[in-house]
Amino acid sequence: MTASLDRLVLNMPYLLFLGEETNPIKAKTAYGLYDWSVENCIGQTRLPGGTIDLGLAEMAPAEAAAAGARSLVIGVTPVGGRIPEHWSRVLIAAVEAGLDIVSGLHTPLESVPGLAQAAARSGARLVDVRRPPDNLPRATGKRRSGKRVAMVGTDCALGKKYAALALARAMRGQGIDADFRATGQTGIMIAGAGIAVDAVIADFIAGAAECISPDADPDHWDLVEGQGSMFHPAYAGVTLGLLHGSQADGLVLCHDPLRTHVVSWPDYPLPSLPVARDLYLQMARITNPAARLVGVSLNTSAMDEASAQEALERVERELGVPAFDPLRSPLDRVVASIMG
Amino acid sequence: MTASLDRLVLNMPYLLFLGEETNPIKAKTAYGLYDWSVENCIGQTRLPGGTIDLGLAEMAPAEAAAAGARSLVIGVTPVGGRIPEHWSRVLIAAVEAGLDIVSGLHTPLESVPGLAQAAARSGARLVDVRRPPDNLPRATGKRRSGKRVAMVGTDCALGKKYAALALARAMRGQGIDADFRATGQTGIMIAGAGIAVDAVIADFIAGAAECISPDADPDHWDLVEGQGSMFHPAYAGVTLGLLHGSQADGLVLCHDPLRTHVVSWPDYPLPSLPVARDLYLQMARITNPAARLVGVSLNTSAMDEASAQEALERVERELGVPAFDPLRSPLDRVVASIMG
Numbered sequence: 050m051t052a053s054l055d056r057l058v059l060n061m062p063y064l065l066f067l068g069e070e071t072n073p074i075k076a077k078t079a080y081g082l083y084d085w086s087v088e089n090c091i092g093q094t095r096l097p098g099g100t101i102d103l104g105l106a107e108m109a110p111a112e113a114a115a116a117g118a119r120s121l122v123i124g125v126t127p128v129g130g131r132i133p134e135h136w137s138r139v140l141i142a143a144v145e146a147g148l149d150i151v152s153g154l155h156t157p158l159e160s161v162p163g164l165a166q167a168a169a170r171s172g173a174r175l176v177d178v179r180r181p182p183d184n185l186p187r188a189t190g191k192r193r194s195g196k197r198v199a200m201v202g203t204d205c206a207l208g209k210k211y212a213a214l215a216l217a218r219a220m221r222g223q224g225i226d227a228d229f230r231a232t233g234q235t236g237i238m239i240a241g242a243g244i245a246v247d248a249v250i251a252d253f254i255a256g257a258a259e260c261i262s263p264d265a266d267p268d269h270w271d272l273v274e275g276q277g278s279m280f281h282p283a284y285a286g287v288t289l290g291l292l293h294g295s296q297a298d299g300l301v302l303c304h305d306p307l308r309t310h311v312v313s314w315p316d317y318p319l320p321s322l323p324v325a326r327d328l329y330l331q332m333a334r335i336t337n338p339a340a341r342l343v344g345v346s347l348n349t350s351a352m353d354e355a356s357a358q359e360a361l362e363r364v365e366r367e368l369g370v371p372a373f374d375p376l377r378s379p380l381d382r383v384v385a386s387i388m389g
Numbered sequence: 390m391t392a393s394l395d396r397l398v399l400n401m402p403y404l405l406f407l408g409e410e411t412n413p414i415k416a417k418t419a420y421g422l423y424d425w426s427v428e429n430c431i432g433q434t435r436l437p438g439g440t441i442d443l444g445l446a447e448m449a450p451a452e453a454a455a456a457g458a459r460s461l462v463i464g465v466t467p468v469g470g471r472i473p474e475h476w477s478r479v480l481i482a483a484v485e486a487g488l489d490i491v492s493g494l495h496t497p498l499e500s501v502p503g504l505a506q507a508a509a510r511s512g513a514r515l516v517d518v519r520r521p522p523d524n525l526p527r528a529t530g531k532r533r534s535g536k537r538v539a540m541v542g543t544d545c546a547l548g549k550k551y552a553a554l555a556l557a558r559a560m561r562g563q564g565i566d567a568d569f570r571a572t573g574q575t576g577i578m579i580a581g582a583g584i585a586v587d588a589v590i591a592d593f594i595a596g597a598a599e600c601i602s603p604d605a606d607p608d609h610w611d612l613v614e615g616q617g618s619m620f621h622p623a624y625a626g627v628t629l630g631l632l633h634g635s636q637a638d639g640l641v642l643c644h645d646p647l648r649t650h651v652v653s654w655p656d657y658p659l660p661s662l663p664v665a666r667d668l669y670l671q672m673a674r675i676t677n678p679a680a681r682l683v684g685v686s687l688n689t690s691a692m693d694e695a696s697a698q699e700a701l702e703r704v705e706r707e708l709g710v711p712a713f714d715p716l717r718s719p720l721d722r723v724v725a726s727i728m729g
Contacts, residue, residue, distance in 0.1 A: 190622030190654055247592040254591050254626040279629070282530035282676050286594040286630025293622050314530055317675070331668065335657070336622050 056260050059176060059241045060119035060149050061089040064108060068136065069098040070125040076101045078153060078235055079124025085214050085229075086239045091118050094139065101125065110143035120149040120176075122238055130155040137161050144173040151176045153234035178237045181249045181257065188255035188294050190336060195265030198343060198387055199297035200275035201329045203319045204312055205284065207305040208375060209275035210236050212346035215375035216301070217272040219384050227270040230262045232291060236274045246276055247287045254287060258294025270387070271295075275303065279328055280320050281311055289332060296336045299343035299387050300329055302368075306347055306360040322368055344383040345372040396600050399516060399581045400459035400489050401429040404448060408476065409438040410465040416441045418493060418575055419464025425554050425569075426579045431458050434479065441465065450483035460489040460516075462578055470495040477501050484513040491516045493574035518577045521589045521597065528595035528634050530676060535605030538683060538727055539637035540615035541669045543659045544652055545624065547645040548715060549615035550576050552686035555715035556641070557612040559724050567610040570602045572631060576614045586616055587627045594627060598634025610727070611635075615643065619668055620660050621651055629672060636676045639683035639727050640669055642708075646687055646700040662708055684723040685712040 063086075065079050073080070082090055083103045092108035095101070110121060121143040127133055132140075132154055140150055140158075144167045152158050158175035159165045168175050198216065200209040213229050213236075220227035229236070231243030249257045262271040273295045277284030302325055311317040320328075326342055333340035345364050349357035357374060364372040371382040403426075405419050413420070422430055423443045432448035435441070450461060461483040467473055472480075472494055480490055480498075484507045492498050498515035499505045508515050538556065540549040553569050553576075560567035569576070571583030589597045602611040613635045617624030642665055651657040660668075666682055673680035685704050689697035697714060704712040711722040 188623035190657060247590075249591050250587075251589050251591050251594050251627045251630065252587040252624065255623050279672075280675055282633050283528035283595050284592065285633055285672075285675070286626035286628075287591045288626075289619070289629045290591065290626025293625055317530060328671065332619075332625075335620055335625070 056242050056244045057176065057178060057182060057237060059151055059238070060174075061241050062091045062118055063089055063120050063122045063151070064110060064113035064118040064143070064148065065090055065093045065103065065105065065124040066121050066139065067093055067095045067099050067101045068125045068127065069096040071098070071100045073101065075127075076125045078126065078238065079103060081235050082122065082124060082238055089241065091116055094121070096139065110139065110148055111146040114146040114148055118148060120151045122151040123154060126154065132156045132161055137163060140164055141167045144168045144171050147171055147173055149174040149176055151178060151238060153178045153238065155179070178234045179245050179248050181244050185244075185249060185253040185260065186256045187253060188259050192337070193259070193262070193264045193296060194267055195269040195271065196298045197262050197271045197273055197295055198299040198301060199273045199292055199295045199333065200301050200303055200346070201288070201292060202275055202278050202303035203280060203322070203325050204278050204305065204308060205281060206312055207303055207308065208346055208348040209303045212301055212303050212375045213272040213274045214239065215380060216383065216387070219380035220270060220272070220387070223384060225270060225384070225388070226266065226268055227272060230271045230273045232258070232261060232274045232276050246291050247284070251286065254290025255294035258291045262295055273297070278311070279332070280317070280325070282314060282317055292329065292332055293336045297333045297340050298337060299341060300333055301344045301346050302326055302329065302342060303346040304348070306349065306364075307351055322364065326368060342368065342370050343386045344370050347372055347374050349374045349377065396582050396584045397516065397518060397522060397577060399491055399578070400514075401581050402431045402458055403429055403460050403462045403491070404450060404453035404458040404483070404488065405430055405433045405443065405445065405464040406461050406479065407433055407435045407439050407441045408465045408467065409436040411438070411440045413441065415467075416465045418466065418578065419443060421575050422462065422464060422578055429581065431456055434461070436479070450479065450488055451486040454486040454488055458488060460491045462491040463494060466494065472496045472501055477503060480504055481507045484508045484511050487511055487513055489514040489516055491518060491578060493518045493578065495519070518574045519585050519588055521584050525584075525589060525593040525600065526596045527593060528599050532677070533599070533602070533604045533636060534607055535609040535611065536638045537602050537611045537613055537635055538639040538641060539613045539632055539635045539673065540641050540643055540686070541628070541632060542615055542618050542643035543620060543662070543665050544618050544645065544648060545621060546652055547643055547648065548686055548688040549643045552641055552643055552715045553612040553614045554579065555720060556724065556727070559720035560610060560612070560727070563724060565610060565724070565728070566606065566608055567612060570611045570613045572598075572601060572614045572616050586631050587624070591626065594630025595634035598631045602635055613637070618651070619672070620657070620665070622654060622657055632669065632672055633676045637673045637680050638677060639681060640673055641684045641686050642666055642669065642682060643686040644688070646689065647691055662704065666708060682708065682710050683726045684710050687712055687714050689714045689717065
């Protein structure tokens with residue numbers, strides 16, 4: 050039972066379920082929630098053998114519910130992305146304690162034996178965040194109030210989510226009314242709301258994007274997580290529909306300076322940054338003629354400090370807007386650029 | 390029960406069901422089939438009061454089946470797009486005679502009382518052409534053999550389907566091995582195969598397009614029906630994914646010279662033809678670096694002969710490729726341009 054209208058809205062705070070996981074790479078969702086939404090995580094629960102430890106209070110589902118938790122979030126990815134049978138005991142205990150279950154795994158929660166029945170009895174929701182709401186509207190193209198910055202990129206998986214999260218955090222730190230807007234599963238768990246746009250029916254991509262960043266106060270800023278790339282041979286349709294529906298005032302162009310080709314697609318070279326900028330601005334201006342480039346986000350995680358600094362300076366000279374790495378740069382100059 | 394893999398394939402020839410329709414506008418599907426696929430239509434069947442007459446032999450479903458028909462195609466659109474209850478008798482008679490039912494209406498055929506059971510008994514299929522196959526692959530981006538021409542446009546609903554149909558017919562008339570490839574419901578019925586790309590999950594748009602125009606002989610040409618427009622605030626994602634997956638060698642840019650704005654979207658002006666050409670070429674070259682503009686299709690249906698001719702000549706001077714109206718121009722020059 051997902052929300053039936055517009056974007057999903059999750060019930061916070063969370064109890065993080067870490068299973069019997071021992072490999073931190075399989076716990077990326079949990080670490081992401083800890084890094085970006087710890088104020089909404091009131092505890093962790095593990096199964097025997099589990100060694101992942103976020104340092105949160107250890108709680109059984111009933112204890113977490115008593116302490117105010119409203120959802121158990123599956124924070125680890127089991128082998129094959131399927132929910133193991135032996136997890137059903139703790140998941141059923143959670144819904145019996147009144148907690149929603151929130152999952153980004155491929156197995157639908159309703160397929161866990163007994164879980165749907167237990168949820169029906171307690172009124173808890175089973176929320177598969179990959180699954181979009183049922184009755185999304187088509188886009189209207191009507192301008193919405195408030196301001197929006199869209200993350201766009203030269204490829205998938207180069208930091209668009211982190212750029213949006215870091216900018217939202219930096220802007221709020223300056224007292225600016227700003228929200229991260231999620232368009233993928235991990236982002237939705239962090240934000241507590243959103244739509245997995247890549248799972249939407251094609252006719253409704255831009256309509257979903259309109260729901261993700263709704264009308265807001267004139268001084269409010271949405272930082273919209275991007276998906277894919279206009280230069281990607283498989284996923285560009287998602288990228289373009291999301292950009293159109295976002296009606297972006299500002300674009301942040303996200304890039305990895307060490308990447309030369311679409312990741313896993315060696316026959317597809319990445320565009321130059323000026324080519325990417327020009328195309329994204331042209332497309333953004335279809336739904337918002339005032340769209341402008343406000344910054345460039347570089348993923349320099351594989352570079353030493355000196356190389357990273359050199360890359361940031363080079364890009365800044367080339368494009369004439371602040372360049373930053375969302376995980377290592379100060380963000381005051383790009384925030385100033387956003388605010389115009 | 391739609392096909393479970395890749396594009397839908399319909400069973401021909403057809404018996405056209407015209408219901409009790411009296412309004413030719415509500416029989417557009419039937420007329421489209423008559424105009425473009427009459428060799429696959431062996432009869433028509435009507436209900437009392439119906440006045441639409443294609444001049445085909447009048448046949449009850451059992452007679453049509455005996456004469457070789459393999460599907461009954463619903464060729465009219467009832468009010469609200471829903472299948473009226475009183476149609477169920479003839480639809481059930483058709484599946485009992487072994488005919489598949491092919492529908493482009495919103496009501497799923499399985500919702501017609503008794504129809505699914507009758508189909509299960511006879512082995513007939515209920516094919517909702519709006520519904521894509523269940524297990525589409527993601528795009529691979531791998532170059533396919535054979536040649537492809539994609540119809541792209543400045544807007545929706547300005548003749549992209551007719552351009553592809555007319556070009557396929559003209560090329561076959563010259564002995565060229567060519568196929569119309571359908572991406573929308575009426576086109577699928579005409580071609581007897583295809584996928585409604587706007588109904589596909591967003592992540593699979595380009596993958597669906599790859600299935601629609603599969604590997605073919607080196608001298609084979611696919612004429613791919615286009616959808617939407619890169620300049621459309623709601624549907625551009627479909628357009629771009631379809632273009633990328635089509636790996637077009639040639640583009641035909643489709644336009645209506647009298648249209649100044651996106652139809653039904655008065656706040657969205659249409660692009661100039663050179664702007665549209667440049668954007669579509671840039672995007673087509675992501676998956677096929679050799680893509681080139683081969684022609685411009687103008688919908689001049691609302692213009693007199695002299696104005697139409699003037700518009701065609703003006704566009705031809707502006708873009709330097711043959712301009713044609715698929716329903717009133719000779720097509721030899723554009724076919725020559727396609728063949729390079």
